[in-house]
Amino acid sequence: MSSTTPISEHADVIIIGSGISDSLTAYSLLTSPKAPKSVVMLEAREACSGASGRNAGHCRPDAFRGFTAFSKIHGEEQADEILKHEKKVLELVDKFVRTNDVQCDWSLGKTFDVVMGEDFGNYVKGSYEKYAEYSGKGIDGVRILDEKEAKEETRVPAALGAYEWSAASIHPAKLNSQSWVVHTPTSKITSPIVIHATNTFAATLIPSLKGKIVPVRAQAHRVIPTSEFCGEKMLTHTYIFIEIQPRTFLFVDTKKDRWRIHFGNLPRYSIYF
Numbered sequence: 001m002s003s004t005t006p007i008s009e010h011a012d013v014i015i016i017g018s019g020i021s022d023s024l025t026a027y028s029l030l031t032s033p034k035a036p037k038s039v040v041m042l043e044a045r046e047a048c049s050g051a052s053g054r055n056a057g058h059c060r061p062d063a064f065r066g067f068t069a070f071s072k073i074h075g076e077e078q079a080d081e082i083l084k085h086e087k088k089v090l091e092l093v094d095k096f097v098r099t100n101d102v103q104c105d106w107s108l109g110k111t112f113d114v115v116m117g118e119d120f121g122n123y124v125k126g127s128y129e130k131y132a133e134y135s136g137k138g139i140d141g142v143r144i145l146d147e148k149e150a151k152e153e154t155r156v157p158a159a160l161g162a163y164e165w166s167a168a169s170i171h172p173a174k175l176n177s178q179s180w181v182v183h184t185p186t187s188k189i190t191s192p193i194v195i196h197a198t199n200t201f202a203a204t205l206i207p208s209l210k211g212k213i214v215p216v217r218a219q220a221h222r223v224i225p226t227s228e229f230c231g232e233k234m235l236t237h238t239y240i241f242i243e244i245q246p247r248t249f250l251f252v253d254t255k256k257d258r259w260r261i262h263f264g265n266l267p268r269y270s271i272y273f
């Protein structure tokens with residue numbers, strides 16, 4: 001809705017923003033067993049116009065590298081929670097895309113952290129060892145590549161080593177913009193499905209239909225049937241008379257007490273006949 005459109009005075013939930021966080025929150029709420037009756041989403045700009053609609057599309061959890069930095073700020077327990085959460089996000093996005101069959105070029109595969117310098121190599125190695133020690137059982141799903149393997153597999157000649165784990169890439173705009181935006185003079189409505197049924201006014205909204213779908217002039221006359229066409233003798237069918245003259249039409253809609261006769265002239269491209 002636009003800022004001038006009045007919105008309801010009450011909502012069970014108000015979500016401010018329409019990025020991936022907001023959209024998935026709304027989706028989870030509305031598909032939960034105890035879905036709120038009303039959810040209002042407020043967006044200051046266009047739907048998904050923030051980072052969610054234009055990011056690089058790398059869905060890549062931090063498998064271990066952030067453990068050192070996160071631990072310094074939040075402690076090891078929370079650092080572990082953050083890393084587990086990142087992994088969970090990958091799983092949830094994967095599930096969401098598959099369950100809803102979202103055509104967003106989702107590609108689940110592997111990612112490399114490529115070590116290009118000794119300092120960084122030591123830092124990453126330190127994080128790996130600290131996290132492996134913290135979890136007490138190593139780090140699931142992370143493969144360590146030595147220099148030779150890294151050069152071969154990453155195809156980066158200067159690689160000193162690499163770490164490999166699961167990640168995905170995605171087309172962010174396709175994930176987020178599964179909807180059309182319909183603008184009216186006072187509002188803006190988004191929906192994944194827009195049914196366009198504006199009849200002869202179609203070309204106003206879809207200019208490519210200009211000249212192809214056009215209004216047809218017609219006249220309707222009400223005729224009182226004579227006694228010859230009443231009671232038992234009434235017409236049982238409706239009629240269409242075509243090609244009385246080129247591009248003219250006539251049809252008769254018969255009812256017990258009246259007929260309606262329509263005359264018209266068809267423009268060349270009318271889709272009606």
Ligand SMILES: Cc1cc2nc3c(=O)[nH]c(=O)nc-3n(C[C@H](O)[C@H](O)[C@H](O)COP(=O)(O)OP(=O)(O)OC[C@H]3O[C@@H](n4cnc5c(N)ncnc54)[C@H](O)[C@@H]3O)c2cc1C
Binds near residue numbers: 044060
């Ligand atoms: C260029 C770029 C590349 C990125 N690449 C990646 C990547 O490869 N992988 C990755 O995981 N992450 C990446 N990110 C980060 C990722 O896109 C964001 O972390 C994520 O999209 C944030 O989602 P969000 O829903 O929290 O915020 P947003 O998508 O930014 O949504 C916030 C929404 O809130 C609205 N809003 C703000 N203030 C108000 C208000 N007062 N009232 C109403 N609405 C308001 C905004 O208009 C916006 O639509 C990238 C980000 C950028 C910018």
